[in-house]
Amino acid sequence: MTATLYGLTGAALVGIGLYGLIVRRHALRRLLAFNLLGSGVFLLFGAVAERAGPGGDPVPHAMIITGIVVALAATALGVALVLHLARETGRAEPDPPEG
Amino acid sequence: MRGALLPLLVLATSLVPAVVIFFLSEHAWRTRTAINIAGAVGKLALVAYMLDSVAAGAEYELRFPLVPGLDFLLRVDALALLFVTLSAALWLLTTIYAIAYLGEGPHQSRFFGFFSLCVAATTGIALSGSLITFFIFYELLTLSTWPLVVHRGDGESFAAGRKYLAYTLGGSTSLLLGIVWLEGLVGPIEFTRHGTLAGLDSATLGICFLLLVGGLAVKAAIVPLHAWLPAAMVAPAPVSALLHAVAVVKAGAFGILRVVLDVFGIGLVQAEGLGVPLAAMASLTILYGSLRALAQDDIKRRLAFSTVSQVSYITLGVALAGPVAAVGGLVHLVHQGLMKITLFFCAGALAETLHIHKVGEMDGAGRRMPLTMLAFSIAALGMIGVPPVAGFVSKWYLGVGGLQAGQVWVIFVLAGSSLLNAAYFLPLVYRAWFVPPPGERAGGWTPLLAREGHWGLVLPPVATAAVALAAGLFAAVALSPLGWARLIVARDYGL
Amino acid sequence: MTALWLLDLCLVAVILAVALSAVAARDLFAATVFFVAYGLLIALAWVRLDAVDVALAEAAIGAGLTGVLLLGVTARVHMEARTPGPGRGMRLAIGAGCAAVSVALAAAVLSLPVPAPSLVPAVEAAIPATGLGNPVTAVLLAFRGYDTLLETLVLLLALLGVWSLAPDRLWGGRPGLRHRARPEGTLAWLGRLLPPIGLLVGVYVFWIGSDQPGGAFQAGTILAAVWLLAIMAGLSDAPPVRSLALRLVLVAGPVVFLGIGTAGLFVAGAFLGYPPAAAKTLIVTVEAALTLSIAATLALLVAGAPERAP
């Protein structure tokens, strides 16, 4: 029951994160949306682990921890890129200016 | 089936020089010349060695798999040897000519590298024993010719190069489509007597024939796919010789020979009624090319349209699908090569030495460059079909073959074409010998050899003209082009 | 049961609301604050999913460090996006598409087989050979140790990537600006108070990790936070990236992991294998080295590219 509830929440979070990632233009907003999206995926994975019974399946838990660390590493690189892009161009989005 | 090494060696005699020359320094004139000549002479020697044994019925074969079930196949049969002999002999002369013609010009390593590569590709085309091998060398030829066409590096050259590529790559696409289609149906196709395609339905056969021959027709310059050839005249004269006599248009015509004789087989081509439309296209090309040639004032352009016309004799010969006509087509492969290369050598020499480019500038050229013009005249008369020059033999066999195949109209095509040939060649010959050079009174005399160019520009056309004459005079000898063509046809028709 | 169920419902509702706010918020700062709050709430959700290890990692890394990272950069990148986003109709279409993805996922979740396939029995059967009590640690360092090895290398590569953005003339220098807190200010006070506590907590989380929830990643994150705090409080300075000592610390974890893994080739018959008798000792050794390297790597990832000449 709990597992299903959180699984559905994960599904919803994926949608929310995806929307942010596509719609937002500011690179930091996109990074943030990417983290939401990732966390939705992890939550879904957690729900999958919880379906195995009380205490949950430790294998997905370990994978989620790995995933969280990887997401942080990517975010850190993204943040550094945004920072330098903003410094070089005064812009915080990677898309070319209109026109 | 004998030694697999020989076909490889024949190929290597031009491939290895090509690769070595690419890496030579621009200034290594002697080394480059030595390698070129050594390669050409070596190839000729190998060919001579093989002629004898192939005449006795032997075949050489080299086969290795590209991917399992798909073989790279070189095979020396009589037809292959006919083409190899022609290209090997003409390569030697063209190389001598080119060395003299280019003198100290730039990018020589590039030029001679690609030049040898072209010949290697042509040799490969001749020796190919299967469609896929043929295609590989056919494309190698396309690509190695392009740098030669654009050799001058100016806007006009690049425009011609673009046109050349657009046409030939389009043709290759059609050819490849046809090959892929057929091989998808029957597996790898090797060139065997009487073909391998019996059992396919008529529609497929028709479409594939169209795709294959249509693709090959580009290089063979069959109307309306010929426009690249006159445009490519901007290339240096040795390249024109290569395009018109040794390699490119010949490769197209040779491909058509292979498709008709050894892929479909004459029987199947006849049964499916594929020959007559091809013969019609060839005839159209013969007449159209001659008419256009008549209208050209530029000598090289006139010769180019003449090639358009003359190469189609070869196609006409096989398309008529009778043994005698086939002999005519095959023998013309050699004869046209000998005569046309003579004409281009001469045209190049005239342009280099006397700066003659237009028909109107030919006046008195015979007196100023008698040897060159003698060669030119022999070749021109041969083209018209005047006996005893080689061209007469071709036309004779084509005419008789047409009658034998029940296609009487062929006689009219040949007659019409000969008249047109005469109309555009005779004025050149006439002006050269019988009209005094500008600024000189009639009856004046210029000492012999006075204005002949470098010996390297004179020797090749004289030699080819002599051979063209000999090929006509001694047509009855077994190892003459005619004798050889009869041998091939006899084997193909099981006569 | 019902009370917990209600709690779950409330938690989920708040999580979704905060997530939506983080995406929809007008300005960047508000969005970031929502995101940090979201991270903490998600950590709660992990507790509810019987995943305390993950909850710790999420709180420390997902909410904590990511939050610091994003908040830090918000303070330095002020500009708004200038490219106009998709128009209203387009946004609606994208929203519908994303909703469809969610619905499809939900359907997939509901269609998962019962009973759920799991590796719980396999883990239970194999864990004695590792001498560990915490199955998550056993998975991370033994059964799927290869994942973890690659993961530490991901962190290292990310750090190289961040450093690669430094201007050439500043290469080898120190990251970030020198922080000087007022000696009597709150930050300085916290900076003096928290590090010892944090250090203690970090070591504890590492130590219990073999048997209880916790381990190298969580401990490393806590230690990284401590170090960052000390840097922000002006108590210590970020080391120059050319420092050999720093580099050795950064690679210590992977080196030890690779070394013991390679030794496994000879003593346990497989790369990354442990002989059962020494398994726990070896695993704890690897974890210790990893904790150190992870702490340094994470802290420097947050500190950013070199900005001061060496």
Place this chain on the structure above:
Amino acid sequence: MPPVAAPEAGFPWIVLAILLPLAGMVAALPLGRHARALALLLIPAGLVVALLLAAQVWREGEVTYALGGWTPPLGIALRADGFSAVMVVTTAVVLLGVALFAQSSFRAPPGEETRAALLFWALLLGLWGALNAAFLGNDLFNLYVALELLTLAAVPMASLEARAETLAAALRYLFFALAGSVLYLLGAVLLYGAYGTLDITLLAERAGPEPVTWAAAALMTAGLLAKTALFPLHLWLPPAHAGAPAAASAVLSALVVKASFFLVLRLWFDALPGVMTAAAGQLLAALGAGAILFGSVLALHQVRMKLLVAYSTVAQLGYLFLMVPLAGGGGAAQPWDAGAWSGGVLHAVSHAFAKAAMFLAAGLFLRAAGHDRIAELRGMGAALPMVTLAFGLAGLSLLGLPPSGGFIAKWLLLTTAMASGQWWWALVMFAGGLLAAGYVFRALTPLLARTETPVLPGRPVPRHQQWAVLGLALCSVALGVAPLMPFALLQVGRPEAAEEGIG
């Protein structure tokens, strides 16, 4: 399940193939200015390891290795079949060429450590390790980590010059790559939920055609396509690949995008062979066809050479996806079975060589002329004949003309397309070949133009760099002359679906 001894007898080259570069990356950091020397030592060594692995696969068949002795589903297995071995060897050869090329461009002054020199070599080693991890992994989650490793090595490489436009390009690349991996992970999560394992071999036994598997496959494929830059997800590729330093561009275009393509095939043919439908294969190929046509047309319109080469990558990647519906489509007439499978892989390999050569050549023209505007490179061919020749030879392979690996690859794809009655894909390939001829010759034309005064390179171009470029180009040609060896290796452990087709 106690730890078991490694089940295979042979030496674990498969582990060493991953370990060597990754250990090198770790060591590069403390070694600092000696990182270059380390990389130049490790890359030839890695090539030897790759060849030994290939020989092992050749002799003994598929190689599997349970890491730590923990067998799947609990543990992670590595697996090398013929396809992986071919990719691992290709990677090592391309890297050797690139390293030879880059050893003078990324070289610090004696006794000093510079940013670009250290990071280029460290990232290159990391990227290499990630590639091998992706080619040899047999666990979908582990492959996710490998992909992230790849992304985090590739993105900084794209922005190594840290100019404004490369920063923007790298950031865009990062977003696409991250979104791609998250989608991939999401699919993997669903598969774990449904089947309790992420091991590819086990999944192949357990997974059936069900909605949840389709959803997972769709998500993972979409994610991988974003990373492969398949049309219409290609937007990030041209600026990222064109903005990187030449050596980095070569690696990114030749190898990095191939890793995610490799995983698409792993997923479809190895993990979920019974799940994919024929319609899905057609869809994937349709995207590939779009890439071929769209990418080629855009390449035709580029003003700068590096962008032209980058758009050509977009186009060439399309061919790879044509193989999906064609695999297994060989009729009875072919003696070569699974022609499309071999053709697709051969295309990936020969494109790797050709594209690496092209990007390096473009880099040398850029270096010599100070810019890479195609129209203004007149006469460069005379100044750099060897590089021009290499560019032309590489172009040959892209055109799919003989003699080149590209030709044999295209031939196999074409014959399978015709034999299986899917002639429309053949037409796309023909059109793509003609368009490729258009853009390759457009780039070559100004190079061969004759100028009044001979063009001299603005900066001297070292001889060894020219040799590196030519060597790579010759590799792509050699594959057309002797594709037999890789072809036979490729058949080791070939998935059944490659013979029988999908759906």
